[in-house]
Amino acid sequence: MVQYNFKKITVVPNGKDFIDIILSRTQRQTPTVVHKGYAISRLRQFYMRKVKYTQQNYHEKLSAIIDEFPRLDDIHPFYGDLLHVLYNKDHYKLALGQINTARNLISKISKDYVRLLKYGDSLYRCKALKVAALGRMCTVIKRISPSLAYLEQIRQHMARLPSIDPNTRTILICGYPNVGKSSFINKITRADVDVQPYAFTTKSLFIGHTDYKYLRYQVIDTPGILDRPFEDRNIIEMCSITALAHLRAAVLFFLDISGSCGYSISQQAALFHSIKSLFMNKPLIIVCNKTDLQPLDGISEEERKLVMDMKAEAMKTLLGQGGEATNDEGVLLTMSTLTEEGVIAVKNAACERLLDQRVEVKMKSKKMNDCLNRFHVAVPKPRDQKERPPCIPAAVLEAKAKEAAEKKNRKTERDLENENGGAGVYSASLKKHYILANDEWKEDIMPEILDGHNVYDFFDPDIWQRLEELENEEGLRQAEEADNDFEIDGEELTPEQQEALTEIRKKKSLLIQQHRIKKSTAESRPMVPRKFDKDKQFTSERMGRQLSKMGLDPSLAMERARSRSISRKGRKRERSHDRRDADGDVMDMDVDTPNKKQRIRSLSRSRSLSRPPGEVVPGEGFKDSAQKIKAIKIAKKSVKKRNKDARRGEADRVIPNLKPKHLFSGKRSIGKTQRR
Template sequence: MALYNFKRIQPVPAANDFLDIVLSRTQRKTPTVIHKNYKIGRIRQFYMRKVKFTQDTFEEKLKAMLEEFPKLDDIHPFYADLMNVLYDKDHYKLALGQINTARHLIDQVAKEYVRLLKFGDSLYRCKQLKKAALGRMATIMKRQKDSLAYLEQVRQHLSRLPSIDPNTRTLLVCGYPNVGKSSFMNKVTRADVDVQPYAFTTKSLFVGHMDYKYLRWQVIDTPGILDHPLEQMNTIEMQSVTALAHLRACILFFMDLSEHCGYSVEDQIKLYHNIKPLFTNKPTFIIINKIDIVRPEDLPVEQQDMLKEIAEKDGAQIIQLSCFTDEGVMDARNTACEKLLTARVEVKLKGQKINDVINKLHLAEPQARDNVARPPIIPEEVKGRSLFNLNDPNRRKLERDLEAENGGPGVYSVDLNKLYIFKDPEWRYDSIPEIIDGRNVADFIDPDIQEKLDLLEREEERLETEGFYDSTEEIVDSEDEALRDLATEIREKKKFIIQAHRSKKMMKNRPILPRTVKTKSNKFFNLSLWRKWKKQLGKLGLDTSAVRARSLTRKRKRNDNDGDDSEQMDIDLPPNVLKSRRLGVSVSRDRSVAGLAVGQQKQTTKYRKFAQRRPNQFAKAGEADRSIQVKRPKHLFSKKSGIGKRDWR
């Protein structure tokens, strides 16, 4: 319903609070530790990040503020003029323009100081540039103190404005103060507007909602208008004029003929003629209120003629009602709604969109296939009756009438079975209703079932007495026996299949060779290949007499003296290990030193640790790590503790 929801605008903080929010976020979201022994490029990046992040935060906050506040050129003219009346659009645009200018100035300051930071030659110089950048940004925001305060006041007032849809079905109530406008609105809507016996009780626009013909309607109660020039009207009256000028609504101009409002009938008629140009192309009604005191027939002839002239010349319909006795209130509402619906349809028919709608509609006209007359059939029981005319003696009784006759709500119980359509009306109240073809479960129950059951029980007692069930012989059917044999055969076959599968799976997972003969590259040891290696080692002048082969599946037995025999080699070792041991080369699992001698491995490891020392120092504490510089702050741990909080900082 609400086309413009100004309640979603975020609060605008004051200038000092704005700075605290932005700088606190910069401190929390960016690195906090820097040292002078860092490289100058790293120091520059540290402070450039601070400046850029602060500028981005200002940009984000200010841009969101500018987007949330409505732009007077983009919203409906009703809201644009209403904001001009309440806040002065020049001041409003000036405040938003100053905020936008501050945003651009902060961007320029950030770009300028980031450019200077690229050439900072020391930590002190970079720090001072950062400090100057943030200081200039803070100064720019402090100058916007008045604009921020003004926008916060506008936001608070906008959030209290009623949500008015300028394009929906609307009844607009207007007239002199204290003529009964708010009382009428309380009667026809769910609103609760303050009603007092003095003028200008309503000081702003109030909106109430109601339902008519399954449609949602809004009723707007406007403040009272006095009869003086437009330039002399105050802010309260200008709100009513703005609503009358811009809302496409049905105008209800209220008049008090009893003059209890404090204004004469002539003054009220004069006010109508003065604001009549605002009613152009809008359905208008003259609502005569307080007829329980004075009716139009009781007025002097001159005043009656003035009212008739309005009705004849301007085409305004005169409706009489009394909000005190509720006489004519709902009739006035219904008449105004019908008139507005008709006017809206006429406006749409005159527009250009109706052509597109008509092209999509097709009215089917059936062709007569014979000369037989087929008049509409209206049942006799409803012909000439009205369900809504309570005084009609032929009106059909409704459930509501039956409820009132039989004790009212909570006592009367609705008879749902009386509308069931059965072949036999007596079936409506069966304990088991019809299922199909006029039958239910009860129709298939044997009426002699109890006698047959008694007969069967007596027969069972006789068989037990004669010993018919005492025989222990098992009666075996030939079909059952064949079925059991088949089931046994299936179980045996299934068991055989499971055993074959398990044996096959066990052979597949079984290792063929011992794991000790596998090399690092997953190649199995080959005896013929080893003999070639042994022959080649002999040609190189190495002694291979101590090398002996043994069974691949048998473990080697070691004696006490075997540990001293350093010349013997084990056939279980892979060839590359054997060659390395012969040549005095150490084999390690570390690939970075693979293929190096022992001395070279130690030297490589030493250089690697030395090169890693500086990165390790940086990894222990970086500028993004949180650190508490003072473990026991003086303001928290000095002097005696008293009653109250200690976080006064």
């Protein structure tokens, strides 16, 4: 079942917003920093990427607009004609065609400028080509701004259209203005259509839903129609004509027999005959409304004749559908929306006629023949003349009667509550449905704590047998422990042995504590802590003894260790030694170096110093620091004007200063008003 929901169409931005969206996205999603030191291939790729990305964004947005708006040739004819009536399909197609043309033009511009960028020979040339490409794309969008604005207005109006399903069960209400159509739809559905005592209150299609025989029906209220030539009808009337022409629905033609609507019965009959071609092959019911003001029996003979002629036309429509000529009681109905007399009868008659007509159409289709061939209804043939009426055994009847009596005499919880003090006093018993061997046990109080123990922890049918097994197992385990246990007691040892045992236990606890301390600091402790080796555990003599035990000659290793320690001490002493003069002041330790440059280099080895900007580095080509500082100043002065004039950078969108400060700030003096 196709649902047309035009509320999901995305918003169409206007031309200026469209350009801002695309260029901002290009600036955010592509690199914006480029240097003139880049290779020319890298510069070309940089600007080609910007042009391609902008074209892709334009293509996606414009394609979304073209795809989301419905194509009048592809949707249901009802919606196609309705959109043509409301918006003029020529203008609609022209606007979408301009969007499609703009999309193709932008793709062509991108293709051309990417081809030119492949041969760009400088940063300036590549940037100029990029600016030209983006500018031409934005110009194309500016030219279609009226089409974008038109499509946005159409989108807003389409979002307010009701969601009508052209293929479901539909009841269509039509007639002259102010005959009671909106009042009827408000009575049978939950729609809230405005009702006023003047013509053309309803200016568009309104939809409501009602239920009949567990099926959902949509009811459509159409604007009033006047009896005039087709070309003279306005947009409001054409909405009703479109619905009548394309929707397969049960039509209710409302007739105001009281004349309070401002139109006589003859005028309404003339309208009926002028549009009766739209009622062909549809269930039609003529509804005489406002019978509270004028009953049908009280109208004149001429008006009654006109109503009967309309009924005869409706009967012809029924015969054209294959209905019976005798079934004419549902063709002409009377009701009053003020007193609600006959409203439900009209609704039921319309739903029933529509249901019958849809069933007949389905039965005549080829698909139904294929389905009916698969069914077979078996009818038993009588084997004799004996009648066999349905028989229910007496036992079943007795059981059913007994169950009904019990159900009648059974007291509910509400009855028990009323008998025992009402709500807040009576508390329902949760134990009366317990399944126990004796019903008298249901209300027994079960203790939770017995002899200081929780009863539920000890509830077990075999608890005494299990307790006996556990006691036997515990006795056997204690006997085994008594035979195999070997414990050194103080009573069995002599005083010397007790002292030795005490020392052993102290030593053992001390080793355990040392191990725990080492284990806790194992991650942060160095492998060989020579600096904190207070006990002299890591010495060269100890290393020599260990190597000797292993059968190796330790002399070379010990000599190497001694030479390393001596050289380390010498370097340390040399680094920390300062020369002092007779007064005790520290003297320069590098006085004996040949020149100043070497002294500076030796100082730079000892600590890192930040070089001042005016310092001359060998190889730069400057005579001294003054010449270098002067060159830096000249370079800054040369790029100052360029930097001042080119603050735009590599951005894809330039927002100029629309309010310069010298024009919009300060106090205005005499004679300065005209320039603003």
